[in-house]
Amino acid sequence: MLRPILTGVRALSRLANGVAIGANAVGTLIVLGLVLIVNYDVVARGFFNAPFRGAYEVVQFSMVLIVFLQLPDVVRMNRLTRSDGFLTLLSTTRPRLADTIRRTINLVSAAFMALVAYAIWPEFVEMYETKDFFGVPGIFTAPWWPIKLAIYLSAFLCTILFFIKVVRPDQKIEPVRLDEHAEENS
Amino acid sequence: MTPFEIGILSVVAIVVLVYLGVYIPIALGLVSFVSILLMRDNFDLAVNLLKIAIGDSVMEYTFATVPLFTFMGLIVSKAGLGSDIYTVMNSGFRKVKGGIGMATVGANAVFAAVTGSSIASASVFSKVSVPQMLAFDYNPRFAVGVVAGSSVLGMIIPPSAMLIIYSFVAEQSVGDMFLAGVIPGILLAIAYVVAIFLMGRLTPSYVGGRSADEMEWMSPMEIADKTLPTLVLIVAVLGGIYTGWLTPVEAGATGSLLGLIIAVFRKKLTLKTLWHALLETGHITASILFLITAASIYSRMLGLAGLPNELGDLLTDTRLTFFWIMFIYVLLMIFLGTILDTASIILIVVPLFLPLVEPMGLSLVWFGIVTVVGAEIGLLTPPLGISCFVIKATLNDPRISLKDVFIGAFPFALVMLVVLIALIRWPSLSLAILN
Amino acid sequence: TETIKAVVIDGYPARALWVKEFTNFFIPEVDKRLAETGNYEMDWQESYGGSIVKPKGVLEGIKLGLGDIGIVTTIFHSSKLPTQAISAVTPFIAPDSRAVAKAVDEIAKEYPTMQKEFESQNQVYLATGVVLDTYQVFSKEPISSISDLEGKKVAGAGMNLRYLEGIDGAAGVRGGLTDFYNMLQTGLVDKAMLWPEAASTFKIAEVAPYMLKADLGAVNSKTITVNKDYWDKLPDEVKDVLQEVAVEYRDHVAGLAMDRAQASRDKYVEAGGTIVEMDAAEREAWAAAMPNLAVEWAAQLDSKGEPGSDMLKAYMTKLQDAGYSPTRDWSAELSQ
């Protein structure tokens, strides 16, 4: 009875992690795109008298994509900001209690992200149907719906990832980001 | 419940949840959601608050400074600019007792001008300067303390992610905040150098170390090679912002591109390092901006509850003086600094105090500098002190415990407090450069 | 006496002209009128300056019920509120806030389109606000004709960047109001389009001492709206008072904007600025060089089954009746 459920969760976990990593890679390329676009505008405006009229909107657009495409991977890697000194301490004396608290926190987090997804979905539908855009007509405009869709999908994926952490909690939770600058100056 | 009670209760609830280990953005969002439910008994309204805050908050043009300056900081660390500056500074301070410590502070101050985060500073300098101090028989606690203390400069001297976050909450110009951070940052660096000098005089055994006679002076060519790239970056980025040629976003992008070019020239850029830097940038950006989004849900909830209006009335009724407001503010920040990271502190306390500070006619730019310096003290205090964690993790040396790092950082946290009081007492320290 | 709670929102700070006048004029005026019968009393909660919404978020905030009454800055919402661009697409007519505010407000009340746009955002239109007298061109170098604009970089924002289309080599550079001083000072731009009050607030005379009085025109940018669900529950007496006072607020704010404009021009000259009247022939040449934004605007609305062309014609007529003859008759080029 339990085994097929566990297998299912494992498969779901693999799939969700894969999607998170993929979205993260796309978000990463957008960071590079951001550097290039802003520099293009600076050069085109300063030296060729021809500013890129959509620079402002494109920057806004890419910020949303960077944040929401990468958020699931942040969740997956336990890098969402938290203060877990108490939990770490507790797990040395009362490991089972600490584990229960961890699972509860992830469950609550899943619930919150589900609320976010629930809040954004109607926005996406409305923007998609009305073809609503931002920016100034004749200057530069971009549609709203991809933004709302990105937020919705991101929140949905985060919900699943948190949920997986409830069912299959990670054995090791790092208090801070340690992998940073791993190879520099070495 | 009155707005005031909701304000107090929500802060308490957030602190308890965070202490239990709940992710900080989740704690902020959830407490806000529940507060609206309790206050208005209206589920749709609570959902609508999420809807508007989440869509609205990330769409801010100036937020592009967060990934851009983060990326620039990562790329220049990889290009070795931090350790270069340190080498140069070190050859200047080598004869003085505690000289490597002073060199670390000086190098941090310069490096701070090209990186937006303290984490980058802490990890670079624990690698380049701690081993050297240990080799010269400095007290390990002193060695790590210096690195922890001076890493804070990364977020006070512009560019700085924290100044960006404050400028968003308080609706101040990012450029103004950056410029206002210059003098306080330099002041803090000088205060550290003075403190190290005094420690060397008064408690030589705590500092330890011996002077290095065998070191050679660097040739001007060598110095130029090691400092020019950093100087070019500082001139382009801060100069661009100061003159108005570049918006902070554009300065970040220009700095990133220059950093990339420098890294290529130094043959420090492989596709793999580039990818890692971009990946890291994305992760930091996503977690900071998600935190900001959650904090914006929280501050809007307070607005909806009418807390700012209530606080304004309270101020006129009780006639709280400037002294007491700032006293309570600093105390609250130091308390929160024990368990929260800098960004969360700023995002939680600023909306509570803006309605008190604004009607007093105080400069919000000055208030931002005070806030960032005050909140950064928490980087050095246990149990959660991010800079200290990073140093401990980067060193990965069993002889130095996390406790040693915190003890070593303590004198520097005290120096910060003294500088903070000076900044509060003399606002012109922060504002002079703007006028 | 029944007490009715009202949450007023704007993302701009309390010191902004239209926000300050909401506090000092609109609210006391409503209170005064309600006190005459004594049936109702308002309990106001004023939440400005980002405490609940940012400037761009007022429309959505009112829609979602985070505020009951709001001051929507309409220029941010070209997509949801297209008809609000009516004065921005018809430059070179009236440099008078009062005339433009009245004309736009009457269009809103005579044609259903504007109110429908707000209704689909779950809110009720009360009145239009105009807070600037007219855009002018500020320049580092002496300026008198459109040839002085050729090949130059000109700072602007939103629709007014399109006024430069048709001038040879003139490039519009987008900027926030607070950036204009720096942009001019560093030579990032050579000129800037803004209104005299903003010019004096941001000390533009120091960096751009020549103002070309081109009188591009006043532009409507604020609308007072009420959340629809909240409105439906209001007693008729309160609804009537809100509607009446909103119209008076419209004229009050527009009048203040005009007073300030005059004072600001004086201050600009005192600060060392020179004002150059643009030659009528030059204004005509500029207007002639521009694309007909009004016709584009009307066609867009017509295609959606809204009376775009009729609104444009009626708007032009209203301004003409008020004594302002257009430099170029935008509606004469309509195809229907």
Ligand code: NA
């Ligand atoms: Na910095």
Ligand code: NA
């Ligand atoms: Na701390």
